[in-house]
Amino acid sequence: MADPRFFHKVGPFTAGRIAEAIEATVEPADQADRIFSDTGTLEAAGAHVLSFFENVKYKDALAKTKAGGVVVRPDHADRVPAGAMRFLTPLPYRSFALAVQMFYPDATVEPAVDDSAWIAEDAIIGTGVRIEAGAVIEEQAEIADGCWIQSNAVVGRGCRVGAGTRIGRGVVVTYALIGERCRIYAGTTIGTRGFGFAMDRRGHIDLPQLGRVVIGDDVEIGANCSIDRGMSGDTEVGNGTRIDNLVHIGHNVRIGKGCVLCAQVGIAGSAVLEDFVVLGGQVGIGPHSRVGTGVQMAAKSGSWRDVEAGAKLCGVPAVPIREFHRRNVILERLSRDRNARDDQS
């Protein structure tokens, strides 16, 4: 159970109501009024707790669980111990996530503007907005309804923040238009001057960076990330994309819809990620390269060429994942052979 210092639980709910909310079918149907008061892992769950099972690696935990109900795929229904209810769905992890959301809904924003916040006279502040201590809203910035600007965040001159978006503690937003329902976490900086200049040993010459950062709706950006504004034209992040911590996005990068960028990824200037691209931790994408829809790259890969849609790559330079493993096996054998020869000589 979550620490009540930090998390507020609601409920309980009946099995029937949960099943409806999480898009599952509950069995036995005649017990749909059984009561659930929390969600939890298979190991920790008790009689009124809902858990889930998807990966067969955990089949022993499932066999022993004392959970009152388990979210499972229909073809795993038989594995659920007798006595536990079954919540059947083709996507147990997704349905379980919806169940946890039921019990632990997002905190609602209590509208308030703290006296210590600095707000320019010509800034436009919507209704239901919360602006916390030490936050700064510069001239002509627009903060739409229901936004939550947390302590010590800065929204720069002329920026627009869409309805329901949260700007985390210490975040800096400049030269940016941000969509609705986004969450930008602590310490992230958006709109920094792109790294653009003419190299010159007498002194590098700035190329003024005259673009913006345009972020879609429902985007999540982790902590301590940096997203540079465009040089000419915009740096873009598409609807529903999720970005983890310490990620760098260079100027004029365009990221599509629903992408997933793990921690410490770096995207060099003018690269394009089409929709639903998934990049593992510490991946690097070279400048001006295009990564096709649905591409997946393993952690630590580096790619500086165009990658066709659907490819699954690994390594530096990134190659298909099977090719990566094959090359490793080859090196391993060469090394073993050499060792054997060394031993004989």
Add this chain to the structure above:
Amino acid sequence: MADPRFFHKVGPFTAGRIAEAIEATVEPADQADRIFSDTGTLEAAGAHVLSFFENVKYKDALAKTKAGGVVVRPDHADRVPAGAMRFLTPLPYRSFALAVQMFYPDATVEPAVDDSAWIAEDAIIGTGVRIEAGAVIEEQAEIADGCWIQSNAVVGRGCRVGAGTRIGRGVVVTYALIGERCRIYAGTTIGTRGFGFAMDRRGHIDLPQLGRVVIGDDVEIGANCSIDRGMSGDTEVGNGTRIDNLVHIGHNVRIGKGCVLCAQVGIAGSAVLEDFVVLGGQVGIGPHSRVGTGVQMAAKSGSWRDVEAGAKLCGVPAVPIREFHRRNVILERLSRDRNARDDQS
């Protein structure tokens, strides 16, 4: 054209005046009074817009451009469509950068000290300084003329910030002397205790870090970087060096003049970069190693040995770039051969 919410354009200017400012020769000379009102890409430029051409990859865009003028190398002058003026220079990108600067000059600093800034009584503040909301200037700090300390930045006890330098929003500067006309972008931290201690399983023992960070003139440091102070002696960044976002610089690192460090580079303690070193994104340099003048390393390379001046390296460990490609080709062939054998068996 740049969004006027964020960018202020000046001008227009005559071709002659532009040519002079960007160190180019304009042709036809008798049209030197033609008017230009903006800069832009070859694709987007119109009759009063100046564009540029350098990379032959874009020759089709040049052929079709409607730009009123194009900055080009003399040997490309013939490629510029009839009707467009030619601004001839051996360094088109550099000259174009200067042209963009003409139309979009840096914002001037409006001197002001916000009431909500916290400034120690014995801090020394020059003339023409702007200090924004929530900024903190600690005891005995010195802020020279024309500095711009942005919202929620902190300049620690005893630090010195040179004339005309900008300290970005949320930046933290401690134990540091910073030169003139530098720009330190949002979220960067300078002067943190170096990672120095005697390892001991009974409890690691701190080695007090008694050095400083000394930054030259005209240095640009991106967002969310961290630069540690020296252990004994200083961590140094030379004049005109440019550092991108999320870069780590360890204690006692010495970086020369005019270097270029791309995003997410990490330089371990006591490494030395001589002048004009260029490091691609995510490069790592090992402790106590020396990287010679003009060395270039491709993105994601890792080097822990001394590197001689002028070398162009790639890989982990870093090897000459041709050698890196040769090894990749060898692995590729070994893999193909093995595949072929597997198919036959």
Add this chain to the structure above:
Amino acid sequence: MADPRFFHKVGPFTAGRIAEAIEATVEPADQADRIFSDTGTLEAAGAHVLSFFENVKYKDALAKTKAGGVVVRPDHADRVPAGAMRFLTPLPYRSFALAVQMFYPDATVEPAVDDSAWIAEDAIIGTGVRIEAGAVIEEQAEIADGCWIQSNAVVGRGCRVGAGTRIGRGVVVTYALIGERCRIYAGTTIGTRGFGFAMDRRGHIDLPQLGRVVIGDDVEIGANCSIDRGMSGDTEVGNGTRIDNLVHIGHNVRIGKGCVLCAQVGIAGSAVLEDFVVLGGQVGIGPHSRVGTGVQMAAKSGSWRDVEAGAKLCGVPAVPIREFHRRNVILERLSRDRNARDDQS
């Protein structure tokens, strides 16, 4: 000598008193009342300065040093020039660190709560606490005795900060319990929502992150790091662990005692580091993997499997360090042979 703008030196001390404090034996014993007024490098040290020698690479500097005393291992005692005192200890670097601490003790915290700090009415603040300008202490947070909360830091609702801990400038702490005598440096963010959701092209579905971050005693965390809170259960950092700058630690990671994580390391969700693990810069550890006690990984390595205690690894994927070098040698030879063949043909 350290810049007095920034560092405050105490002393002088007699050789005898120093020897006792640093767990060394001083020779000649009859000169134990000789006076030392500072510490320094072999090259810079003068007659009243204490230096140290451990690595034979610096034997020439030792031979020429003018230091009044040198901390050395007993088997190196003969190398110390006549006239200089010898401070004998099996761990010279550790003893020298203790000596530097004598001359440059940590600044003591002057208790004070700045008027511009924002402190919730129901926050609990211990005695001897310093809270600086612009800091925010949210509802129900507990700040124990002797803590130092620096400018513009934020301690979120319900968090607990143990006695004697320092929270650096601009740091953000949420959903966390932090032990005693920790130091969290500038710009670091703790307690961010973990990167957990069910991927779905119709819109990724949040899995609420209901855990905390629990940090032990005597932990040091560098600048601009991010540590996510657990999904269910906690993200943990054990006693005495040291973390450098720009490090990412994902949700539900568990890090043991006395570990050392160099800059830009990334630890993916649910990974476990047992005690005394040492990771070089830019290392990546994959999700759900376990790294055994005392494992050491070279900079830039990547590992996504379990690693047994005591292993020393390098590369991506990480292999034993000798194997890494062997494979490099093999590639080097293949490349040389191929070159030779190309030359002949």
